[in-house]
Amino acid sequence: MATNRKNEMYKLLHDAYYGDGQFYDGSALIKHARESNKNYARRKKLAYYLNYVGPIIDSTVLPVFNDEIKRDYSDTAKFKMFLDDVDRVGTNLQDFMSRQAVAAKLYGVVYILVNNEATLGESEADDLNMRALPFLTAIEPKNVTGWHFNERGRLIDFSYEGVYYDDDGYHVRKYKWTIDSWEVRDEHDQLLKSGNNNLKRVPIVQWFGRNTDPRRVLPAPEFISIAKTNYHIYHLCSLLSQISDNQAFNILTMQSAGTNMTDVTIGTNNLLLYPSDTNAPQFIAPDSGPAEVLMEQIKNLVGEMYRMSGLNSVIGVESAKSGLAKKWDFERTNKNLVNFAVQCEKAEKAIITLYEMWAGETVNYSCEYPRDFNIDDVADCLAQAQQAFDLDITSKTFSLEVAKKVLESYMPNIDPDIYDTIINELQAAADDLEQSTAYGSELDDDQSND
Incomplete structure (x- = not known):
C-alpha cells in the first residue's frame, strides 16, 4: 500500500x-x-x-x-x-x-467518488x-492514503481521508472502497460503518490534468515548477522591500573639523550655516545596484513562468514575433x-457511466468538449480580410466566406439568428450586384452594336 x-x-x-x-x-x-x-x-x-x-x-x-x-x-x-x-x-x-x-x-x-444513498x-x-x-464527492490528492491495482491494471481498492464537523468539533474519517465492499473508520481506526459494493468495481473516477498513466x-x-518560481519571487520581493525600507532616504553630508560637533536639526523652517571656505553640504544616495539586480531577477523569473506554461505569447510577456512564430506558439497552447x-x-x-450503474437506468449520455480554441487577433483578421478583397477575385462565394471569417472574429458571440440574417443580407447584396453588373454588360454590348 x-x-x-x-x-x-x-x-x-x-x-x-x-x-x-x-x-x-x-x-x-x-x-x-x-x-x-x-x-x-x-x-x-x-x-x-x-x-x-x-x-x-x-x-x-x-x-x-x-x-x-x-x-x-x-x-x-x-x-x-x-x-x-x-x-x-x-x-x-x-x-x-x-x-x-x-x-x-x-x-x-x-478523484471523483460516485456514491449512492x-x-x-x-x-x-x-x-x-x-x-x-x-x-459526487471530490477527493483532492492530498487526502488519498492508499490504493492497489491488480495485474491487469484494474483499481481494486482505494482509501482516502476526510474531515467533517459537528457539535463536538472536527472529526477525521477514513474511507476505503474495494470491488466488493466499503467501510468507514474513525481517527483511531475503529470501524464505524461498512457494507457491500454491489457494483463490483471501485466507483472512483480518475481526472488527470494531462494525459497520464x-x-x-x-x-x-x-x-x-511555476509555483516554486512564484515562491522564490515572493522572497525576492521581500528583500526588495527591505532594501527600499532601509535605504529609501538620502543622507545629508557636510564637512567638519571633527570637534565640537553638536546635533543639527534640518528642516524647511530653519537654516544650515556652513563656513564660506568649505564645500556646500550635499545629499548622497544609497547604492541602487542591489535593488536593480533584484528587480531584473524578478522580471526574468516572471518571463520564465509564462515561458514554462507556454503562455508567453498570450499573456504576461510582450515581445515582437513573426507571424510564423506566433502560429507555432498558438499551436502549442491550443494542443x-x-x-x-x-x-x-x-x-x-x-x-x-457510474451514475447509470447506481441508478439502474440508461440515459444514452454523450458530451462534447471543445476541440478548437482559436484566439483571433481582430486587427490582424480585418487586415487579412481587406487584403483578400483587394485581390479582386470575382467570386461571390469567395467574398461570402471572407465575410464569415470577419464575423467570427469581430463578433464571436453573435446570436445565431442575427448571424444568419447578416449572411442572408450579404448574399442578397451579392446577387443584386451580380445582376446589375450583368445588366450593365448587356447595355454596353447593345450600345457597341449600335
Whole structure:
C-alpha cells in the first residue's frame, strides 16, 4: 500500500494559487541567519505576494468552460434531478465540472467518488422526494492514503481521508472502497460503518490534468515548477522591500573639523550655516545596484513562468514575433487546451457511466468538449480580410466566406439568428450586384452594336 507523502507540495500549490496560507501570513519567508525576531516579524507583516500561478492556471482551464458544454441524454426525472444537484449541496454538473477542473489542473489529478444513498425509497417518487440518488464527492490528492491495482491494471481498492464537523468539533474519517465492499473508520481506526459494493468495481473516477498513466495515482503536478518560481519571487520581493525600507532616504553630508560637533536639526523652517571656505553640504544616495539586480531577477523569473506554461505569447510577456512564430506558439497552447478538454470529457463520461450503474437506468449520455480554441487577433483578421478583397477575385462565394471569417472574429458571440440574417443580407447584396453588373454588360454590348 502506498502512502501520500506529497502534502507539502499540494499545500504550496494551493497557497500559490489562492494567495492564502503561508503567502498571506508571511510564514513562507525564511528567517536570515542573523536576523532578529523583531525584524523578521516586521518583514513578514510587510510581505506582499504577486500571484502569477492563479492567472496561469485559470488561462489553461477557463477557455474549456467558456461556453456551456454540449450534452445530449434521455431526460429522465431522476437524471434531471442529478444534473441539477450532483453533490447534494445544490451544485449543477456544469459548475461542478468547471470547479473540479481547476483542482485537476492545479494538483495534477483529482478523484471523483460516485456514491449512492444508503437508504432508497420504495418507489421512484420516494427517491425523488428524498433525493435518494447517486451523488459526487471530490477527493483532492492530498487526502488519498492508499490504493492497489491488480495485474491487469484494474483499481481494486482505494482509501482516502476526510474531515467533517459537528457539535463536538472536527472529526477525521477514513474511507476505503474495494470491488466488493466499503467501510468507514474513525481517527483511531475503529470501524464505524461498512457494507457491500454491489457494483463490483471501485466507483472512483480518475481526472488527470494531462494525459497520464492511470496507474500513477499521484502524478507530479504540471505546475509545481511555476509555483516554486512564484515562491522564490515572493522572497525576492521581500528583500526588495527591505532594501527600499532601509535605504529609501538620502543622507545629508557636510564637512567638519571633527570637534565640537553638536546635533543639527534640518528642516524647511530653519537654516544650515556652513563656513564660506568649505564645500556646500550635499545629499548622497544609497547604492541602487542591489535593488536593480533584484528587480531584473524578478522580471526574468516572471518571463520564465509564462515561458514554462507556454503562455508567453498570450499573456504576461510582450515581445515582437513573426507571424510564423506566433502560429507555432498558438499551436502549442491550443494542443494543451485540447489535451485538457479530452481529460475533462473522459472524466465526465466515466462519472455518468457510474451514475447509470447506481441508478439502474440508461440515459444514452454523450458530451462534447471543445476541440478548437482559436484566439483571433481582430486587427490582424480585418487586415487579412481587406487584403483578400483587394485581390479582386470575382467570386461571390469567395467574398461570402471572407465575410464569415470577419464575423467570427469581430463578433464571436453573435446570436445565431442575427448571424444568419447578416449572411442572408450579404448574399442578397451579392446577387443584386451580380445582376446589375450583368445588366450593365448587356447595355454596353447593345450600345457597341449600335
